Amino acid sequence: MKQVQIDRYGTPWEVARCAEVADVGAPRPGEVVFDVLAFPINPADMWFCRGAYRLRPLLPATPGAECVGRIAAVGAGVTDLRPGDLVINLQRENWAQRRRVKAEDAVPLPAGIALRQAAMLRINPPTALLMLTDFEHLAAGDWVVQNVANSAVGRILIVLARQRGIRTVNVVRRPELADELAALGADHVLVDGPDLGDRVKRSTGDARIRLALDAVGGAATQRLSDCIADSGTVVHYGSMSGEEPVFPRSALIYRGLSLEGFMLGRGLAKRTTAEVREIYAGLAAQLVGGTISAPIDSVYPIERIGEALRHADQGGRNGKILVTPNGPI
Numbered sequence: 001m002k003q004v005q006i007d008r009y010g011t012p013w014e015v016a017r018c019a020e021v022a023d024v025g026a027p028r029p030g031e032v033v034f035d036v037l038a039f040p041i042n043p044a045d046m047w048f049c050r051g052a053y054r055l056r057p058l059l060p061a062t063p064g065a066e067c068v069g070r071i072a073a074v075g076a077g078v079t080d081l082r083p084g085d086l087v088i089n090l091q092r093e094n095w096a097q098r099r100r101v102k103a104e105d106a107v108p109l110p111a112g113i114a115l116r117q118a119a120m121l122r123i124n125p126p127t128a129l130l131m132l133t134d135f136e137h138l139a140a141g142d143w144v145v146q147n148v149a150n151s152a153v154g155r156i157l158i159v160l161a162r163q164r165g166i167r168t169v170n171v172v173r174r175p176e177l178a179d180e181l182a183a184l185g186a187d188h189v190l191v192d193g194p195d196l197g198d199r200v201k202r203s204t205g206d207a208r209i210r211l212a213l214d215a216v217g218g219a220a221t222q223r224l225s226d227c228i229a230d231s232g233t234v235v236h237y238g239s240m241s242g243e244e245p246v247f248p249r250s251a252l253i254y255r256g257l258s259l260e261g262f263m264l265g266r267g268l269a270k271r272t273t274a275e276v277r278e279i280y281a282g283l284a285a286q287l288v289g290g291t292i293s294a295p296i297d298s299v300y301p302i303e304r305i306g307e308a309l310r311h312a313d314q315g316g317r318n319g320k321i322l323v324t325p326n327g328p329i
């Protein structure tokens with residue numbers, strides 16, 4: 001079977017290759033085997049290939065934090081999954097044609113779910129959801145400000161916030177995205193820049209914003225801190241700039257702001273297995289209903305993983321890059 005492997009850490013499209021490896025074999029008791037139908041290339045996968053992610057396994061290594069699969073076989077004792085069922089996998093190393101995992105890591109999906117969207121269910125939708133719920137108690141009428149607002153996380157957050165009556169200020173780096181994000185329910189769309197705090201105040205009528213979500217880092221983190229009220233929280237959850245967040249001492253000491261970090265794994269680890277399953281069931285239902293989705297720019301076969309990675313690294317994409325290891329879906 002085919003599997004993406006990196007033999008060294010470095011520029012993703014230079015180090016990743018599609019290798020021919022032994023099949024995963026039949027499932028053992030308590031395990032399932034599934035065919036990987038699609039996986040997205042997320043920013044964290046790029047960091048993984050570069051050797052700059054929190055996980056830096058021995059080489060050769062296979063990237064891939066998420067995917068959608070179809071169960072091919074189940075081992076003895078597995079009663080809640082059957083061949084043909086669609087699943088997402090809570091474990092990694094998903095850039096391959098087939099995976100063999102513990103049955104408890106394969107979360108079943110509802111029939112009728114759009115496969116390409118399901119490939120992106122595991123990480124970005126719960127990230128958006130937990131950041132909205134786990135830091136500040138926001139109610140209808142409250143505000144949140146976020147950068148990378150046109151990212152998959154950002155778009156889903158706009159919709160989830162809107163469903164709760166929470167208003168959003170959305171910071172992007174390309175003005176042409178304004179109409180698209182407004183159509184999702186964005187209240188304001190602003191282009192990032194030095195006077196961001198003043199512009200946010202003007203556009204919201206000096207609203208008391210308590211939560212800011214930052215996935216850019218560097219001076220962009222500080223600009224978000226300028227947008228929120230005293231005692232508010234800036235949540236740093238990614239660094240598309242590759243820079244460490246800049247956070248002024250005056251914001252911490254005089255204004256009482258908090259700088260928090262978010263990692264999905266930690267957010268889910270605070271919850272029981274039943275609660276995690278419930279989160280995914282709720283988000284999967286929203287995918288089926290079409291209320292949340294992430295745009296897809298292009299789809300590649302696994303043999304063209306290098307091209308796919310090079311494309312994923314380009315700014316200004318119109319959505320995610322997906323790979324379909326077992327043929328088009």
Ligand SMILES: NC(=O)c1ccc[n+]([C@@H]2O[C@H](COP(=O)([O-])OP(=O)(O)OC[C@H]3O[C@@H](n4cnc5c(N)ncnc54)[C@H](OP(=O)(O)O)[C@@H]3O)[C@@H](O)[C@H]2O)c1
Pocket residue numbers: 042043044123124127148149150151152153154173174215216237238239240241242262263264265314315316317319320
């Ligand atoms: N901590 C966690 O648990 C967790 C979980 C999920 C995601 N994340 C993070 O969330 C962020 C978004 O992920 P995603 O999968 O939703 O992203 P995505 O859909 O691939 O979109 C990438 C976004 O980053 C922007 N961008 C790229 N380079 C940039 C730069 N140098 N400066 C400013 N903006 C830049 C892009 O803007 P253009 O469209 O203008 O190029 C786009 O808005 C990433 O940082 C990711 O690591 C974190």
